Amino acid sequence: MRRGEIWLARPNPNTGAEAGKVRPVLIMLDDALLATGMSPVLCIPLTSKLFKKLAGLRVTITPRGRLLKTCYVMPEQARALDRARFGEGPLATLSEEEMTNVERAFLGICGMADYLIPPH
Numbered sequence: 001m002r003r004g005e006i007w008l009a010r011p012n013p014n015t016g017a018e019a020g021k022v023r024p025v026l027i028m029l030d031d032a033l034l035a036t037g038m039s040p041v042l043c044i045p046l047t048s049k050l051f052k053k054l055a056g057l058r059v060t061i062t063p064r065g066r067l068l069k070t071c072y073v074m075p076e077q078a079r080a081l082d083r084a085r086f087g088e089g090p091l092a093t094l095s096e097e098e099m100t101n102v103e104r105a106f107l108g109i110c111g112m113a114d115y116l117i118p119p120h
Contacts, residue, residue: 001041003031004099006067007089009081011045023047024091025081026073026102040080044102046071057109059101065092075106 001007009025025043027034034041050058050072058072066088094102107113 001027001034001086001089002093003027003029003034004094005090006046006061006071006092006094007043008087008091009043009045010085010087011079011081022087024067024071025086026094028078028102028106037083039083041083041086042078042080044078044106045074047074048072057105059098059105061092061094061098065090067092073102073105075102076109078106 005027006024007027008022010022011025024046026046027041027043029038029042046061048069048071057076058074061067061071061073063069104113
């Protein structure tokens with residue numbers, strides 16, 4: 001497991017609007033911490049559905065490797081999952097440019113960077 005890889009995970013049980021079901025997630029935890037076996041692992045879920053009002057928050061990930069369809073990173077849904085919740089992986093790995101876009105969106109939704117969040 002490495003930062004920038006996409007793995008399958010089981011984030012259930014979920015509550016309310018949290019992303020649930022088995023889905024691809026982007027590994028965000030630093031490689032040095034991953035190498036220690038640290039658990040839980042910080043990750044961001046992906047979705048195959050793009051809602052117009054949230055399009056400005058999403059980073060598009062095109063199919064590659066074992067990721068078979070276009071997905072969208074949901075930075076506002078970041079969470080830590082125990083390693084036991086991860087299944088198959090890696091499905092794919094993000095490019096440096098894609099990771100930069102994800103980091104920018106993530107820091108923006110946390111209020112730690114200038115990032116234009118679209119009005120609702």
